Amino acid sequence: MILAIGIIYLLVILVIGLLSMRHQKDMDTFYTGGRRFGPWLVALAVSSTTMSGYGFIGLTGLVYEHGYAIFMIGIFATAGIFVSFLILAKPMRRITHKFGALTIPDLLEIRYNSKTVRAITALAILGGAIGYQMAQYKALGNMLETVLGVDYKLALFIGVAILTVYVVGGGMISAVWTDFIQMIVMIAGALVVFIGGMRMVGGMSQMNAELTSINPDMVQAFHTTGPIGIFAFISYFFIYVIGHQGQPHVVTKFYMIRKVSMLKWACIIAASTYAITALLWFVGLYTRVMVNRGEMAAPATPDMVAPMFIENFFPPVVAGIIFAAVMAAIMSTSEAFLLVASSSIVRDIYQQIIKKGEKLPEKKELALSRWFTLVIIAVTFLLSLNPPDLVGWLGNASWGIFSASLLPVLSIGLLWKRATKTAAICSSALGFISSLGLYILKVKGIYVPALDTGAIAMIISTLSLVGISLITKPASSPIFEDKAKKSPKTENPAAPNFS
Template identity: 30%
Template structure:
C-alpha cells in the first residue's frame, strides 16, 4: 500500500504545481481569475465540463447504486451519456456570445444582466450558494472516505488533507488552475475507471459469467427496475433519473460557467465531440463495477465503498494508487469547481454587488480568494460531522440546482419573451418544489421524481410568469438585440471565425 500512497502524493503535488503555474499566468483582473481570460479551447472545455459535473458521485454514489439496485443505475448513466453534448449544443455557443456582449463575468451576474433585475441576482445567489455548499460537502466527504480507505489513516485526517490540496490550487490559480487540473484529472479518471472495470471483468470471468453469478444472487438486479422490481412501470421516477444529469445540469452554475470561458463560441462544436467520446468510455463503468462488486466483495456494510474495496481486491498495489488518484481526481475536479463558483457568488454577486459596490478588480480577486478559504473551512467543518450519504447529498443538490436554474439559463438564450418575473418565479418555484418533494419523500408516494416535478413546475412558472407580465415588465430592446446577435449563425466557417474574434463586449453596455 506504500506504493499507492506514493502515487497519491505525486498526484497531489502535480495539482499544486499546476495551481502555482496558473497563478503566474493569471493577473489580478477578474476575467482572468474567474474565466481564465476566456481563453480555453475545445479539449479543456469539454473535459473540464465533464469532470466538474461527475464528481465523487461517480465513484461512491454510482458504485452504491450498482451494488444495491443493479442495472437500475443505468437510467442515470443514459441521461449522463448525452448530458455534455446537450449542454454545449443548447446553451454553449449562445451563452458564450451573450455573456461577452453583456459583459458578464460570473454565471449569476449573467442572469441579472439578461433579465435586468438585481432581485434575480440576489435570489439566484442565495439559491446557488445553498446548493453548491451541499454539493461541496458531498465531495469533501467522498474525498476523505476514499483517502482513508486506501491509506489507513483516520477519516478526519484524510478529509483535512484532501481539502487542503483542493483549496491550495484553487486559491492560487483561480479558474485557469481549475480548468487545467480538471483536464488532467479527467484523463486520470478515465484511465483509472477503465482499468478497474477491465480488472473486475477478469476477476469474475467476463461479463457473461458475471451476469450468471449475479442472476444466482438476485435475477432482478439484471433488469433496469431495481432489486425488488420496485421501479417497474414507475416512469415518473425513471424519467427523473434520466433528466438529472442531462437537462438538469444545464442549471448547475459551476458547469455552465465553462461556456463563458471558451476562447470563442465555435469551440462548443468540437467540445461536444470530445465530451461525448469521454462519456461513452467513462460513464457506464462505475455502475457496472458496483454491480459486479456483489461477486468480488459480497456483504459490504457500506455500499458506497464498493469501488474502493473492489480496487483493493482486484488490482496490484501500484495500480491501486493510480485508481485512487482517479477517484480523488473525480472528487477534486468537482470540488474545486464548486469552491471557485461558490466563492465567486459570495464575493462578486453578493458582497461586490450589494455591499461593496465601489471596489477595484484587484480587491474583488482578493475577496474571491478569501471566500475560497471561508467556504472550504465551512464545508470542512460540516463534513467532519458526517451528514447524510454522498449519494443523497449529491443527488439532492443536483436536483435543486437543476430545477431552479435550467429553465432560466435555457430561456435566457432561446426565448425572447423570458423576463425577470418569469425568471424569479421559475427559480423560486423550481427550488421549492424539488426540496419539498425530496425531503418529504413524495417521489415514492406519487411516482414522480423530484427532478421531474421540479423542472416541470420551474418551466411552467417561467412561461406563465413571463407571458402574464409582458406589458408591465417587457424585455428591453438592447437585450433583444443581444439575444438576436447571440443566435446569429453565419454561412461560412471563415466568416464565422472572423466575427467571433471581434470583441463582442463593445456591442453592449457592460453589466456589473
C-alpha cells in the same frame, strides 16, 4: 506503493495550484481562465466535473445496491452533455463575451434586467454548491481513508487542507489543467478496471446470471419491485438529460473556450470521454458478485465499494494511479464548485447588490473571493463530518436543486424572448425552495414522492416560468438586440457593465 503514488499526486496538484497563482491577475482569469482554452481542455473539464467524486464514488455505491438501473444516470448524463452544448454553449459564450459576464447570475441580470433574479439565482447556486461539496468531501474522505489508512475525519481534514491551497491559489486555470491530466488517467483507469474486473467475474453473461440469482431487478433498466422504478427512470431523464443545462459547474465552462467554432469538437470529446469513464461503475456490479461468492467482505457502506475493490483486486501501481485519478476528479470538481459559490457571494451579492455595482479594485475583489472561498471550505468541511446521506444521493439532490433553480430561467430565457422578469423571479425562487424542501422531507421520511424531488421541483419551476410569462408584460432585453457591430458599452448604455 498506493500511498506513495497518492502522495506524489497530491504534491503535483499543489504545484499546479501554486504555479497557477502567477496567472491570477484579475477576476476574469480567476473565474474563467481568461477565456483562452481550446476544445480539449474545455471538453475534459466538462466531462470531469460531470463525473466527479459523486459519479465515481457515489454512483458506484448505488450500482452495488441497485444494479443496472443506476447506469441510466450515466446514459442520460451523456445525452445531457449533447443537449447542453446544443442549446446553451453558443449563446452563453457569445453573450458573456459580448457583455463581459463572468457568472451565471451576471448573465441572468443582463437577460432580465433584474438584480432580484441575480440574488435568487446566486443564493440557489450557493445552496446547491454546498450540498454538492458535501458529496465531494465525503467521497474525498472515503478515498483518503483507504489510501492513508486513517480515520475518516482525519482523512477528510488532510484532503480539505490540500484542496484549500489548490483552490485559493490556482483558480480556474489550475482546475482546467488538472481536469485535463486526471481525465486522461481516468479513461485509462476505467478501461483497465472494466476489462480486469470482467475477467474476475467470468464475463458479462456469468455476471448477469449471478446478479439475477441475487435479485432479478439488478439487471433491469428500472425495478419492478425495488426502489428504482419507472418513476425514478422518468426522474433521471428530467434531471440528467434536460437538467444538465442547469449545472453551473458544467455550463460555466462554455465561457472559457477560445473560439465559438471549437464548441462542436468540445461537445463530441466531452460526451465520449464521460461515457468511457462511466465504465468505472461496473465496479459496483463486480463487487456485488464477489461479495456473494464470498471472495470479498461486504463493504461497511456503499460509498466504500470502489476504494475497497480497487485496493483488493488490482496491483498496487495500478490501484495507486486509479486512486490518484479519482482524487483529481474529486478535487477539480470541488474547485469548480467553490469558485461558483464564492463568485455568488462576492460578485453577485456583495459587489452587484450590496455595493450596487460599484467597481472594486481588482486586487480587493480577488482577495475577497479567496477569503470567501476559505469560509465556504470551512463551513462545508464541518457539515461533511457527519453528512446526512450517501454520496450518490447527496449529489443527485444537488443536481435537482440546480436543475429546478436555474434551468428554466437560463435555457428558456435565452431562447424565448417572451420570458419575463416576474416569471423568472417566481420560477427560480419556487425551484430552489421546492427542491430543497422536498429533499429535506424525503430525508426525514415525512414525504417520499414517487418522482425524484428534483424532477418535481424542475417541473414546478418550468411551468411557473412559462405560465407567469404568458400573463405578464414582457420587456426588451439587450441580449436580443442585433447590434453586434457596436461595442457592448455603446450599443447598450443601460445594460450592466461587468467587464
